[in-house]
Amino acid sequence: MSVAPDKTVVLQDRFFRAVPEMAVRWRAEAPADLRLLALNEQLAAELGLDAGWLRGPDGLRFLVGDLVPDTAVPVAQAYAGHQFGGFVPRLGDGRALLLGELVGDDGGLRDIHLKGSGPTPFARGGDGLAAVGPMLREYIVSEAMHALGVPTTRSLAVVGNGRPVLREAELPGAVLARVASSHLRVGSFQFAASTGDVGLLRRLADHAIARHHPAAADAERPYLALFEGVVAVQAALVARWMLIGFIHGVMNTDNVTISGETIDYGPCAFMEAYDPETVFSSIDFWGRYAYGNQPVVAGWNLARFAETLLPLLSDDVEEAVALAERSFGVFQREYDAVWSSGMRAKLGLSADVDAQSVKALSDELLALLKDSHVDYTSFFRGLSRAARGDAEPARGLFVDLAGFDAWLSRWRALRPDADVMDRANPVYIPRNHLVEEALAAATAGDLGPLEQLLAAVTSPYDERPGLERYADPAPEDFGNYQTFCGT
Numbered sequence: 001m002s003v004a005p006d007k008t009v010v011l012q013d014r015f016f017r018a019v020p021e022m023a024v025r026w027r028a029e030a031p032a033d034l035r036l037l038a039l040n041e042q043l044a045a046e047l048g049l050d051a052g053w054l055r056g057p058d059g060l061r062f063l064v065g066d067l068v069p070d071t072a073v074p075v076a077q078a079y080a081g082h083q084f085g086g087f088v089p090r091l092g093d094g095r096a097l098l099l100g101e102l103v104g105d106d107g108g109l110r111d112i113h114l115k116g117s118g119p120t121p122f123a124r125g126g127d128g129l130a131a132v133g134p135m136l137r138e139y140i141v142s143e144a145m146h147a148l149g150v151p152t153t154r155s156l157a158v159v160g161n162g163r164p165v166l167r168e169a170e171l172p173g174a175v176l177a178r179v180a181s182s183h184l185r186v187g188s189f190q191f192a193a194s195t196g197d198v199g200l201l202r203r204l205a206d207h208a209i210a211r212h213h214p215a216a217a218d219a220e221r222p223y224l225a226l227f228e229g230v231v232a233v234q235a236a237l238v239a240r241w242m243l244i245g246f247i248h249g250v251m252n253t254d255n256v257t258i259s260g261e262t263i264d265y266g267p268c269a270f271m272e273a274y275d276p277e278t279v280f281s282s283i284d285f286w287g288r289y290a291y292g293n294q295p296v297v298a299g300w301n302l303a304r305f306a307e308t309l310l311p312l313l314s315d316d317v318e319e320a321v322a323l324a325e326r327s328f329g330v331f332q333r334e335y336d337a338v339w340s341s342g343m344r345a346k347l348g349l350s351a352d353v354d355a356q357s358v359k360a361l362s363d364e365l366l367a368l369l370k371d372s373h374v375d376y377t378s379f380f381r382g383l384s385r386a387a388r389g390d391a392e393p394a395r396g397l398f399v400d401l402a403g404f405d406a407w408l409s410r411w412r413a414l415r416p417d418a419d420v421m422d423r424a425n426p427v428y429i430p431r432n433h434l435v436e437e438a439l440a441a442a443t444a445g446d447l448g449p450l451e452q453l454l455a456a457v458t459s460p461y462d463e464r465p466g467l468e469r470y471a472d473p474a475p476e477d478f479g480n481y482q483t484f485c486g487t
Contacts (some may be wrong), residue, residue, distance in 0.1 A: 231334070347411065
Protein backbone atom coordinates (compact mmCIF):
# COMPACT_ATOMS: atom_id res chain seq x y z
CA MET A 1 0.00 0.00 0.00
CA SER A 2 1.63 3.25 -1.12
CA VAL A 3 1.32 6.23 1.23
CA ALA A 4 3.66 8.60 -0.61
CA PRO A 5 5.88 8.46 -3.71
CA ASP A 6 8.78 7.06 -1.64
CA LYS A 7 6.90 5.28 1.14
CA THR A 8 4.93 2.05 1.44
CA VAL A 9 3.11 0.61 4.45
CA VAL A 10 4.48 -2.87 5.14
CA LEU A 11 2.79 -4.84 7.89
CA GLN A 12 4.33 -8.11 9.02
CA ASP A 13 2.48 -11.15 10.35
CA ARG A 14 4.88 -12.43 13.03
CA PHE A 15 2.23 -13.37 15.57
CA PHE A 16 0.19 -15.29 13.01
CA ARG A 17 3.25 -17.18 11.78
CA ALA A 18 4.50 -17.96 15.31
CA VAL A 19 1.22 -19.25 16.77
CA PRO A 20 -1.42 -19.70 14.03
CA GLU A 21 -3.51 -21.77 16.45
CA MET A 22 -4.12 -18.55 18.41
CA ALA A 23 -5.22 -16.38 15.48
CA VAL A 24 -8.28 -16.31 13.25
CA ARG A 25 -7.89 -14.55 9.92
CA TRP A 26 -10.55 -11.87 9.70
CA ARG A 27 -11.46 -8.58 8.07
CA ALA A 28 -12.85 -5.40 9.56
CA GLU A 29 -16.48 -4.54 8.92
CA ALA A 30 -16.89 -2.06 6.09
CA PRO A 31 -17.52 1.50 7.35
CA ALA A 32 -20.58 3.50 6.37
CA ASP A 33 -19.09 7.00 6.51
CA LEU A 34 -15.66 8.07 7.74
CA ARG A 35 -14.81 11.12 9.83
CA LEU A 36 -11.46 11.71 11.51
CA LEU A 37 -11.96 12.61 15.18
CA ALA A 38 -8.38 12.51 16.46
CA LEU A 39 -4.99 11.88 14.85
CA ASN A 40 -1.72 11.53 16.75
CA GLU A 41 0.67 13.17 14.31
CA GLN A 42 3.70 12.74 16.57
CA LEU A 43 3.12 9.00 16.84
CA ALA A 44 2.45 8.77 13.11
CA ALA A 45 5.87 10.33 12.47
CA GLU A 46 7.53 7.82 14.83
CA LEU A 47 5.89 5.03 12.85
CA GLY A 48 7.03 6.46 9.54
CA LEU A 49 3.45 7.19 8.46
CA ASP A 50 2.57 10.38 6.61
CA ALA A 51 -0.02 12.37 8.56
CA GLY A 52 -1.32 14.04 5.41
CA TRP A 53 -1.99 10.65 3.85
CA LEU A 54 -3.67 9.38 7.02
CA ARG A 55 -6.07 12.32 6.89
CA GLY A 56 -7.02 11.50 3.30
CA PRO A 57 -9.59 8.96 2.11
CA ASP A 58 -7.15 6.04 1.72
CA GLY A 59 -5.53 6.81 5.08
CA LEU A 60 -8.88 6.82 6.84
CA ARG A 61 -9.76 3.49 5.24
CA PHE A 62 -6.43 2.11 6.48
CA LEU A 63 -7.15 3.37 10.01
CA VAL A 64 -10.42 1.42 10.17
CA GLY A 65 -9.13 -1.72 8.44
CA ASP A 66 -11.01 -1.23 5.18
CA LEU A 67 -7.82 -0.78 3.12
CA VAL A 68 -5.24 -3.40 4.06
CA PRO A 69 -1.63 -3.59 2.78
CA ASP A 70 -0.85 -6.54 0.54
CA THR A 71 1.64 -7.87 3.10
CA ALA A 72 -0.85 -7.86 5.99
CA VAL A 73 -2.73 -10.82 7.45
CA PRO A 74 -5.35 -9.27 9.79
CA VAL A 75 -6.26 -11.61 12.63
CA ALA A 76 -8.39 -11.74 15.75
CA GLN A 77 -6.22 -13.02 18.59
CA ALA A 78 -7.27 -15.76 20.97
CA TYR A 79 -6.69 -15.50 24.70
CA ALA A 80 -8.26 -16.61 27.96
CA GLY A 81 -8.42 -14.81 31.29
CA HIS A 82 -9.45 -14.55 34.88
CA GLN A 83 -12.21 -11.95 34.95
CA PHE A 84 -12.82 -10.68 38.49
CA GLY A 85 -11.24 -13.91 39.73
CA GLY A 86 -13.24 -16.35 37.58
CA PHE A 87 -11.49 -18.18 34.74
CA VAL A 88 -12.90 -17.91 31.22
CA PRO A 89 -11.03 -20.29 28.87
CA ARG A 90 -11.94 -18.52 25.63
CA LEU A 91 -12.13 -14.75 25.34
CA GLY A 92 -10.16 -13.25 22.45
CA ASP A 93 -10.54 -10.15 20.29
CA GLY A 94 -14.31 -9.91 20.11
CA ARG A 95 -14.32 -6.47 18.52
CA ALA A 96 -10.68 -5.98 17.67
CA LEU A 97 -8.20 -6.93 14.96
CA LEU A 98 -4.43 -7.10 14.76
CA LEU A 99 -3.69 -5.66 11.34
CA GLY A 100 -0.02 -6.58 11.68
CA GLU A 101 3.35 -5.46 12.94
CA LEU A 102 5.03 -2.31 11.63
CA VAL A 103 8.71 -1.40 11.81
CA GLY A 104 8.82 2.28 12.76
CA ASP A 105 11.42 4.84 11.75
CA ASP A 106 13.26 4.09 15.00
CA GLY A 107 13.58 0.41 14.06
CA GLY A 108 11.14 -0.69 16.75
CA LEU A 109 8.44 -3.24 16.00
CA ARG A 110 4.89 -2.27 16.93
CA ASP A 111 1.44 -3.79 16.54
CA ILE A 112 -1.17 -1.87 14.59
CA HIS A 113 -4.43 -2.94 16.19
CA LEU A 114 -8.06 -1.86 15.84
CA LYS A 115 -10.85 -1.63 18.40
CA GLY A 116 -14.49 -1.41 17.34
CA SER A 117 -13.91 -2.78 13.85
CA GLY A 118 -16.82 -5.23 13.96
CA PRO A 119 -17.61 -8.67 15.41
CA THR A 120 -15.14 -11.54 15.13
CA PRO A 121 -15.57 -15.24 15.96
CA PHE A 122 -14.68 -14.29 19.56
CA ALA A 123 -17.50 -11.75 19.86
CA ARG A 124 -19.71 -14.04 22.01
CA GLY A 125 -22.88 -12.41 20.74
CA GLY A 126 -21.59 -8.84 20.97
CA ASP A 127 -21.98 -6.36 18.14
CA GLY A 128 -18.22 -5.82 17.78
CA LEU A 129 -18.68 -2.07 17.62
CA ALA A 130 -17.52 0.82 19.79
CA ALA A 131 -18.99 4.21 20.52
CA VAL A 132 -17.17 7.49 20.02
CA GLY A 133 -16.94 8.23 23.75
CA PRO A 134 -15.06 5.12 24.96
CA MET A 135 -12.64 5.23 22.03
CA LEU A 136 -11.81 8.87 22.68
CA ARG A 137 -11.46 8.09 26.39
CA GLU A 138 -8.73 5.59 25.53
CA TYR A 139 -7.08 8.14 23.24
CA ILE A 140 -7.06 10.82 25.96
CA VAL A 141 -5.92 8.64 28.84
CA SER A 142 -3.33 6.59 26.96
CA GLU A 143 -1.68 9.72 25.57
CA ALA A 144 -1.76 11.34 29.01
CA MET A 145 -0.11 8.23 30.46
CA HIS A 146 2.59 8.36 27.80
CA ALA A 147 3.26 12.01 28.63
CA LEU A 148 3.50 11.05 32.33
CA GLY A 149 6.20 8.53 31.50
CA VAL A 150 4.09 5.43 32.13
CA PRO A 151 4.57 2.49 29.73
CA THR A 152 1.39 2.23 27.70
CA THR A 153 -0.25 1.24 24.49
CA ARG A 154 -0.74 4.35 22.40
CA SER A 155 -3.51 5.78 20.28
CA LEU A 156 -2.79 6.60 16.67
CA ALA A 157 -6.27 7.75 15.67
CA VAL A 158 -9.98 7.62 16.35
CA VAL A 159 -12.17 7.57 13.25
CA GLY A 160 -15.94 7.82 13.23
CA ASN A 161 -17.29 5.03 11.03
CA GLY A 162 -20.85 6.24 10.51
CA ARG A 163 -22.34 3.21 12.22
CA PRO A 164 -24.85 3.61 15.05
CA VAL A 165 -24.02 1.73 18.25
CA LEU A 166 -26.80 0.67 20.58
CA ARG A 167 -25.84 0.94 24.26
CA GLU A 168 -28.02 2.75 26.81
CA ALA A 169 -29.03 4.84 23.80
CA GLU A 170 -28.10 4.96 20.13
CA LEU A 171 -24.60 6.45 19.88
CA PRO A 172 -22.28 7.26 16.97
CA GLY A 173 -19.69 4.56 16.31
CA ALA A 174 -15.93 4.85 15.99
CA VAL A 175 -12.78 2.76 15.53
CA LEU A 176 -9.60 3.25 17.56
CA ALA A 177 -6.28 2.52 15.87
CA ARG A 178 -4.06 1.37 18.74
CA VAL A 179 -0.30 0.90 18.76
CA ALA A 180 1.57 -1.42 21.14
CA SER A 181 4.91 -3.16 21.32
CA SER A 182 2.66 -6.24 21.21
CA HIS A 183 -0.71 -7.49 22.44
CA LEU A 184 0.67 -10.57 24.20
CA ARG A 185 -1.05 -10.98 27.57
CA VAL A 186 -1.04 -13.29 30.55
CA GLY A 187 -4.35 -14.41 29.06
CA SER A 188 -2.52 -15.44 25.88
CA PHE A 189 -0.44 -17.88 27.91
CA GLN A 190 -3.51 -19.06 29.78
CA PHE A 191 -5.16 -19.91 26.46
CA ALA A 192 -2.10 -21.79 25.19
CA ALA A 193 -1.70 -23.66 28.48
CA SER A 194 -5.38 -24.64 28.54
CA THR A 195 -4.99 -26.51 25.24
CA GLY A 196 -2.53 -28.93 26.83
CA ASP A 197 -0.23 -28.45 23.83
CA VAL A 198 3.21 -27.84 25.37
CA GLY A 199 4.64 -27.25 21.90
CA LEU A 200 2.23 -24.35 21.36
CA LEU A 201 3.05 -22.95 24.80
CA ARG A 202 6.78 -23.17 24.03
CA ARG A 203 6.38 -21.40 20.69
CA LEU A 204 4.37 -18.63 22.36
CA ALA A 205 7.03 -18.25 25.05
CA ASP A 206 9.79 -18.15 22.43
CA HIS A 207 7.84 -15.50 20.53
CA ALA A 208 7.47 -13.44 23.73
CA ILE A 209 11.19 -13.76 24.51
CA ALA A 210 12.18 -12.64 21.01
CA ARG A 211 9.73 -9.76 21.09
CA HIS A 212 10.14 -8.41 24.61
CA HIS A 213 12.80 -10.12 26.71
CA PRO A 214 15.59 -11.15 24.30
CA ALA A 215 18.19 -11.45 27.06
CA ALA A 216 16.22 -14.40 28.43
CA ALA A 217 17.20 -16.46 25.39
CA ASP A 218 20.79 -16.65 26.66
CA ALA A 219 19.86 -17.46 30.27
CA GLU A 220 20.48 -20.87 31.81
CA ARG A 221 16.71 -21.25 32.18
CA PRO A 222 15.19 -19.07 29.43
CA TYR A 223 11.55 -19.51 30.47
CA LEU A 224 12.30 -18.72 34.10
CA ALA A 225 14.12 -15.61 32.89
CA LEU A 226 11.03 -14.73 30.84
CA PHE A 227 8.89 -15.04 33.97
CA GLU A 228 11.24 -12.85 35.97
CA GLY A 229 11.31 -10.26 33.17
CA VAL A 230 7.53 -10.05 33.00
CA VAL A 231 7.23 -9.86 36.79
CA ALA A 232 9.76 -7.01 36.88
CA VAL A 233 8.09 -4.88 34.20
CA GLN A 234 4.62 -5.41 35.65
CA ALA A 235 5.81 -4.52 39.17
CA ALA A 236 7.39 -1.33 37.83
CA LEU A 237 4.26 -0.49 35.85
CA VAL A 238 1.86 -0.80 38.79
CA ALA A 239 4.21 1.21 41.02
CA ARG A 240 4.03 4.02 38.45
CA TRP A 241 0.22 3.80 38.45
CA MET A 242 0.22 4.22 42.21
CA LEU A 243 2.54 7.22 42.07
CA ILE A 244 0.17 9.18 39.81
CA GLY A 245 -3.13 8.01 41.33
CA PHE A 246 -4.23 6.01 38.29
CA ILE A 247 -6.89 3.32 38.68
CA HIS A 248 -7.08 0.80 35.85
CA GLY A 249 -10.47 -0.49 36.89
CA VAL A 250 -10.39 -3.94 35.30
CA MET A 251 -7.13 -5.75 36.10
CA ASN A 252 -8.19 -9.09 34.67
CA THR A 253 -5.38 -11.38 33.50
CA ASP A 254 -6.29 -10.70 29.88
CA ASN A 255 -5.37 -7.06 30.56
CA VAL A 256 -1.86 -7.85 31.85
CA THR A 257 0.73 -7.44 29.12
CA ILE A 258 3.96 -9.38 28.73
CA SER A 259 5.64 -6.14 27.62
CA GLY A 260 4.74 -4.20 30.78
CA GLU A 261 2.54 -1.70 28.95
CA THR A 262 -0.80 -0.44 30.27
CA ILE A 263 -3.57 -1.81 28.06
CA ASP A 264 -7.36 -1.55 27.70
CA TYR A 265 -8.53 1.77 29.07
CA GLY A 266 -12.13 0.87 29.83
CA PRO A 267 -13.47 1.96 33.22
CA CYS A 268 -10.19 3.66 34.13
CA ALA A 269 -9.91 7.00 35.94
CA PHE A 270 -7.58 9.10 38.06
CA MET A 271 -8.19 9.35 41.77
CA GLU A 272 -8.88 12.84 43.09
CA ALA A 273 -9.32 12.84 46.90
CA TYR A 274 -6.73 10.38 48.22
CA ASP A 275 -8.32 7.15 49.42
CA PRO A 276 -6.90 3.64 48.84
CA GLU A 277 -10.45 2.27 48.63
CA THR A 278 -11.34 4.42 45.61
CA VAL A 279 -13.25 2.50 42.93
CA PHE A 280 -14.82 4.00 39.82
CA SER A 281 -15.83 0.98 37.74
CA SER A 282 -19.58 0.33 37.73
CA ILE A 283 -18.98 -3.44 37.58
CA ASP A 284 -16.43 -3.68 40.41
CA PHE A 285 -19.04 -4.28 43.09
CA TRP A 286 -16.63 -5.56 45.76
CA GLY A 287 -13.71 -3.21 45.14
CA ARG A 288 -11.43 -5.96 43.88
CA TYR A 289 -9.61 -3.48 41.66
CA ALA A 290 -9.64 -0.49 44.03
CA TYR A 291 -6.64 1.85 43.89
CA GLY A 292 -4.98 0.40 46.99
CA ASN A 293 -5.50 -3.21 45.86
CA GLN A 294 -3.66 -2.84 42.55
CA PRO A 295 -0.23 -4.11 43.71
CA VAL A 296 -1.76 -7.18 45.37
CA VAL A 297 -3.92 -7.95 42.33
CA ALA A 298 -0.89 -7.58 40.05
CA GLY A 299 0.89 -10.20 42.12
CA TRP A 300 -2.13 -12.51 41.93
CA ASN A 301 -2.27 -12.12 38.15
CA LEU A 302 1.44 -12.90 37.81
CA ALA A 303 0.97 -16.03 39.91
CA ARG A 304 -1.52 -17.16 37.26
CA PHE A 305 1.17 -16.46 34.65
CA ALA A 306 3.61 -18.63 36.59
CA GLU A 307 1.11 -21.49 36.54
CA THR A 308 1.02 -21.45 32.75
CA LEU A 309 4.82 -21.69 32.51
CA LEU A 310 5.32 -24.63 34.88
CA PRO A 311 5.62 -27.24 32.06
CA LEU A 312 8.45 -25.16 30.57
CA LEU A 313 10.31 -24.59 33.83
CA SER A 314 10.90 -28.23 34.72
CA ASP A 315 9.62 -31.73 34.03
CA ASP A 316 9.25 -32.07 37.80
CA VAL A 317 6.20 -30.12 38.96
CA GLU A 318 7.50 -29.55 42.49
CA GLU A 319 10.79 -28.19 41.16
CA ALA A 320 8.93 -25.94 38.69
CA VAL A 321 6.76 -24.51 41.48
CA ALA A 322 9.80 -23.92 43.69
CA LEU A 323 11.64 -22.12 40.88
CA ALA A 324 8.65 -19.86 40.19
CA GLU A 325 8.14 -19.09 43.88
CA ARG A 326 11.78 -18.08 44.35
CA SER A 327 11.72 -15.92 41.24
CA PHE A 328 8.58 -14.16 42.38
CA GLY A 329 10.65 -12.19 44.88
CA VAL A 330 11.52 -9.95 41.91
CA PHE A 331 8.06 -8.39 42.22
CA GLN A 332 8.42 -6.83 45.65
CA ARG A 333 12.01 -5.71 45.02
CA GLU A 334 11.16 -4.01 41.74
CA TYR A 335 7.91 -2.51 43.02
CA ASP A 336 9.61 -1.07 46.11
CA ALA A 337 12.51 0.31 44.08
CA VAL A 338 10.31 2.10 41.55
CA TRP A 339 7.81 3.34 44.12
CA SER A 340 10.51 4.58 46.50
CA SER A 341 12.41 6.35 43.73
CA GLY A 342 9.22 7.95 42.45
CA MET A 343 8.05 9.07 45.87
CA ARG A 344 11.52 10.44 46.63
CA ALA A 345 11.20 12.63 43.53
CA LYS A 346 7.61 13.65 44.37
CA LEU A 347 8.85 14.84 47.78
CA GLY A 348 11.99 16.44 46.32
CA LEU A 349 14.33 14.40 48.51
CA SER A 350 17.95 13.76 47.62
CA ALA A 351 19.62 10.37 47.29
CA ASP A 352 21.19 10.97 50.71
CA VAL A 353 17.81 10.36 52.36
CA ASP A 354 17.56 6.63 53.06
CA ALA A 355 14.66 4.57 51.68
CA GLN A 356 13.24 3.86 55.12
CA SER A 357 12.94 7.58 55.86
CA VAL A 358 11.22 8.14 52.52
CA LYS A 359 8.73 5.38 53.33
CA ALA A 360 8.02 6.67 56.84
CA LEU A 361 7.47 10.23 55.59
CA SER A 362 5.25 9.14 52.70
CA ASP A 363 3.18 6.73 54.82
CA GLU A 364 2.46 9.48 57.35
CA LEU A 365 1.65 11.99 54.63
CA LEU A 366 -0.73 9.64 52.82
CA ALA A 367 -2.59 8.99 56.07
CA LEU A 368 -3.02 12.75 56.52
CA LEU A 369 -4.23 13.13 52.93
CA LYS A 370 -6.79 10.35 53.43
CA ASP A 371 -8.11 11.76 56.71
CA SER A 372 -8.66 15.20 55.17
CA HIS A 373 -9.86 14.00 51.72
CA VAL A 374 -7.10 16.02 50.02
CA ASP A 375 -6.80 16.01 46.24
CA TYR A 376 -3.78 13.81 45.47
CA THR A 377 -2.50 15.45 42.28
CA SER A 378 -2.90 19.11 43.18
CA PHE A 379 -1.49 18.59 46.69
CA PHE A 380 1.80 17.17 45.46
CA ARG A 381 2.13 19.82 42.78
CA GLY A 382 1.38 22.57 45.30
CA LEU A 383 3.77 21.13 47.88
CA SER A 384 6.71 22.57 45.94
CA ARG A 385 5.48 26.01 47.06
CA ALA A 386 6.02 24.89 50.64
CA ALA A 387 9.55 23.86 49.70
CA ARG A 388 10.05 27.43 48.47
CA GLY A 389 8.74 28.84 51.76
CA ASP A 390 4.98 29.29 51.23
CA ALA A 391 3.23 26.52 53.14
CA GLU A 392 -0.13 28.24 53.69
CA PRO A 393 -1.94 26.85 50.60
CA ALA A 394 -1.00 23.30 51.62
CA ARG A 395 -1.83 23.81 55.30
CA GLY A 396 -5.31 25.01 54.40
CA LEU A 397 -6.20 21.59 53.00
CA PHE A 398 -5.88 19.70 56.30
CA VAL A 399 -8.22 19.17 59.21
CA ASP A 400 -5.37 17.97 61.43
CA LEU A 401 -3.21 21.09 61.28
CA ALA A 402 -0.94 20.00 64.11
CA GLY A 403 -0.31 16.66 62.41
CA PHE A 404 0.49 18.29 59.08
CA ASP A 405 2.71 20.94 60.66
CA ALA A 406 4.73 18.24 62.44
CA TRP A 407 5.12 16.34 59.17
CA LEU A 408 6.02 19.55 57.29
CA SER A 409 8.74 20.38 59.80
CA ARG A 410 10.40 16.97 59.43
CA TRP A 411 10.14 17.13 55.64
CA ARG A 412 11.59 20.63 55.39
CA ALA A 413 14.52 19.60 57.57
CA LEU A 414 15.55 17.28 54.71
CA ARG A 415 15.94 20.32 52.37
CA PRO A 416 13.54 19.26 49.56
CA ASP A 417 14.27 20.49 46.04
CA ALA A 418 11.21 22.27 44.58
CA ASP A 419 12.45 22.03 41.01
CA VAL A 420 12.80 18.25 41.28
CA MET A 421 9.25 18.13 42.64
CA ASP A 422 7.84 20.12 39.74
CA ARG A 423 9.43 17.70 37.30
CA ALA A 424 7.87 14.72 39.11
CA ASN A 425 4.39 16.04 39.98
CA PRO A 426 2.01 16.86 37.13
CA VAL A 427 -0.15 19.95 36.97
CA TYR A 428 -2.62 18.37 34.58
CA ILE A 429 -4.13 14.89 34.52
CA PRO A 430 -7.29 13.76 32.70
CA ARG A 431 -9.67 15.04 35.38
CA ASN A 432 -12.81 12.95 35.30
CA HIS A 433 -15.25 15.83 34.88
CA LEU A 434 -13.19 17.28 32.04
CA VAL A 435 -12.96 13.91 30.29
CA GLU A 436 -16.73 13.54 30.47
CA GLU A 437 -17.21 17.08 29.21
CA ALA A 438 -14.92 16.44 26.23
CA LEU A 439 -16.53 13.09 25.38
CA ALA A 440 -20.06 14.49 25.55
CA ALA A 441 -19.10 17.38 23.28
CA ALA A 442 -17.30 15.10 20.80
CA THR A 443 -20.25 12.71 20.68
CA ALA A 444 -22.41 15.71 19.79
CA GLY A 445 -19.93 16.74 17.06
CA ASP A 446 -17.86 19.41 18.86
CA LEU A 447 -14.18 18.45 19.05
CA GLY A 448 -13.02 21.71 20.67
CA PRO A 449 -13.09 20.53 24.32
CA LEU A 450 -11.28 17.33 23.34
CA GLU A 451 -8.48 19.24 21.65
CA GLN A 452 -8.12 21.63 24.60
CA LEU A 453 -7.96 18.78 27.10
CA LEU A 454 -5.38 16.93 25.03
CA ALA A 455 -3.24 20.06 24.83
CA ALA A 456 -3.17 20.19 28.64
CA VAL A 457 -2.61 16.53 29.52
CA THR A 458 0.02 15.78 26.87
CA SER A 459 2.30 18.41 28.47
CA PRO A 460 1.40 17.61 32.06
CA TYR A 461 4.31 19.21 33.90
CA ASP A 462 4.29 22.60 32.15
CA GLU A 463 2.02 25.03 33.99
CA ARG A 464 0.46 27.45 31.50
CA PRO A 465 -1.74 30.51 31.95
CA GLY A 466 -5.31 30.06 30.82
CA LEU A 467 -5.42 26.36 31.73
CA GLU A 468 -6.31 26.78 35.40
CA ARG A 469 -9.54 24.80 35.13
CA TYR A 470 -7.58 21.80 33.85
CA ALA A 471 -5.64 21.70 37.12
CA ASP A 472 -8.62 22.00 39.44
CA PRO A 473 -10.44 19.05 41.06
CA ALA A 474 -14.03 18.36 40.04
CA PRO A 475 -16.63 20.78 41.42
CA GLU A 476 -18.75 19.44 44.26
CA ASP A 477 -21.85 19.21 42.09
CA PHE A 478 -20.06 16.68 39.82
CA GLY A 479 -21.06 14.04 42.37
CA ASN A 480 -19.84 10.47 42.76
CA TYR A 481 -18.12 9.37 39.57
CA GLN A 482 -18.69 6.02 37.85
CA THR A 483 -17.00 4.61 34.77
CA PHE A 484 -18.23 1.99 32.33
CA CYS A 485 -16.58 -0.53 30.00
CA GLY A 486 -18.21 0.79 26.84
CA THR A 487 -19.10 -2.66 25.50
